[in-house]
Amino acid sequence: MYRRWLSLLLFCVLSIGASIAQSQTEPFVVGDPLPDAPELAPRGAYKVGVRTLKLTNPGQADILKAKDGKAPAYDRPLTVEVWYPARIPQGQAELTQYEQVMGLANNPQRPVVPYTFAGRALRDAGPDVQSGPFPLVIVSHGYPGSRYLMTYLTENLASKGYVVVAIDHTESTYRDVASFSSTLLNRPLDDLFVLNEMARLSAKGSPSFLAGLCDASRTALIGYSMGGYGVLNVGGAGYSPQAVSLFKQLAGGSDTLRLRAAGSPALKAPVDTRIKAIIAFAPWGMERGVWDAEGLKGLRLPTLFIAGGKDDVSGYDKGIKLIYEGAVNADRYMLTYVNARHNVAPNAPVAAILKPGLPLNEYMHYAEPGWNERRINNINQHFVTAFLGWHLKGQDNRKYLDVPEKVTDGVWPGFKPRAVGLEMRHAKPD
Template identity: 50%
Template sequence: MKRKLFALFVTSIFLFSICLTVNAKNSIQTNPNVKQPRNKLHGVPHQDSFFYGDARADAPELAYRGSFDIGVRTLEVINPNQIDILNYSEENPDPRYDRPLTLEVWYPAVRPGYKPEVTTYRDVLGSGPGDPDRPLIPFKFAGRALRHARPNVKEGPYPLVIVSHGYPGSRVLLTYLTENLASKGYVVVAIDHTESTHADKVGFASTLLNRALDINFVIDHMAQRGASKGRRFLAGAVNADETAVIGYSMGGYGALIAAGAGVYEKSWVYEYVPGNYMEMFRAGNPAYLALLDPRIKAIVPFAPWGGHYGTWDPAGLEGLQIPSLFIVGNQDRTANFSGVEFLFNNAVNSDRYMLVYQNGIHEVAVNPPPPIAENYFREYIHYQEPAWDNRRCNNINQHFITAFLGIHLKGKDEYKPYLDLIPISNDASPGEADYWKGFQEWTAVGLELHHIEP
């Protein structure tokens, strides 16, 4: 009898636990406040339930994806008759080539209900060809976008966001952010800067010379698409008059130059780029001022390179006159935190913010490491923050950039309270009025947000 009662008791507990599990699962799936991963992409070496950019349970409010389904498409474009700086010589002081660029474009789309919003991105580990310490190793990962989906022109046109990667890097290094912004009503274009990617990295002079030029060319290209008629891809969908540039590391360097921060005339970059070609970016040079594109309304420099190396002086930084959001780790030894502080403090004509990750290094901007990078320490640290979970950094970046671009590209003043914060998050009191808006209790930890008006 005791055995039967014990067996009945165990069976009851087992069935009860199943009911709890099912009910919990159903409650999560039906809770509109819980953002659940949609769809799985099989055949990709990636966690089925997590895609880069998905919100953690502790994600701040504005990190969640927006209401738009999104499409993605790869474009190959040519910028004709550009300076081929890597082939400069005394015998050939003005080398030229047609410069190819690969672009990844995310955009609000019309998605048929039967097609999953998933795609595959491809990249390589490594640092250019011929490096025995960092061989090129292909990998792929999943994303939440429908490739070749039809653009949602009806609700456009949409502001334009240009994304410029590090050295080396790739156009898919920040997909957690590019997809997220497209879902909120932006056309987002990430550039593969030729001669600066994981796959094709060569001389540094190309990056120094071409970043701002590539950015300007892509803005022009996308503006032409947006203004075109008929069935051309993105016709009627792009408002390039409202453009922001997001740049990481050397991309941040390029964003600053493209936005008005002219290079210091005594900077060492003049020596590194032969032929005096950096003169076109010298602060105060009328030719440089003519290059500036008034359609750029805001920039987000992630860990921008150059401040610690004398690339700019205070007079040159005065030329940055549009809003800026600097994002950096205070232990960054690549861009150097003190260098980014110098940029932030001396860009006196910019309405500027600086988001600081305490104990963060240089990788606060990028996707989490792909699983294959676990086998290669040097490749792993190209992505992974040692003191932060990159997924957490991704959500925080999504949150603040959503607010910043919403204010400056879309005129959404309701986002201003998300940036009007006590500077040191640890000094805020959970449950009190000074706690960081949009952050759940006890989650605004280890961060700083500084603001200086012009």
């Protein structure tokens, strides 16, 4: 009997040890669904590939070198990451390692520290051209940030039949952050350039892997914080005279931002007809006078705003909410995380950022003090899926968006019981 119990105990210990070892080798991947994830959060039917592209936008204003109101021209480099429906051979894992950094360039208090984290995509996998072409989604990060800031969302959308392109905005990433003037000027210009490049690379006969894979005539733009500032402008919202004045102070007297201001030829022209929808996470600028009533009237595309009710960077009552209310010519929704602050868009903090001894800022750049970040990721996946499926694929997803203003105990379509802390507003064009 003693030997039998000893054998059983040894078996249990070995089994537990094997389970622990297996759990340690199985990577945690941001964006994986929690048990209470809403209905549209889990990944779709497509396998996902990922590739890095290096692009160059010629003849751009080098605003960092502006002097006496003039800026020399330069060829602006951009790195983008592309996630896409892929064909993955049997036996190959749909996994990758993203190379990221924490910290800030040229900041001794926050030195740049490389790290990696896992993703559910296969690097350089063959594209699933036979199932395409797929709508295009362009993603723009905050200041500073990187093209890997929202992989939970970019991978998820690719698995649902989209080609997703996230931009490293030069002079605005952790590795190369520079004067704010570059971010103010280049966000909408980068977005439009990448749209044109994706259309070119996807054309029939192109030597790119994107040929026949991407349908740029069905495009949506997603932006977070300063990315939201940029995508709203691309969507037709013109910058205010105060924004032009602020830019001029920061950019050596240059008033180049007037080219994207309300009333400028670019903003009087119809919005690029390829762009069908805008999603703006915590868009910046209202509290600083970057937007005004006249400029916001130019936004006419269907728009989903996503915000924290206590946003401490872009502001809520006098910031994001006023942008939502001022966009009177757009069919618009606003999802609010009650009591959340600014970080309603990024990946949940990964293991490298949770290590003891790191500066608190590295954690706080991703962390949301009032919410579980993984839950936010899942909820964003759900609503972004609903919104893009409606506007880019014609799916009847309005039931997920046309909901009571406040969720109470999971009564919203697609949510499990005990869901609380969310609000959804909807306003139709005047």
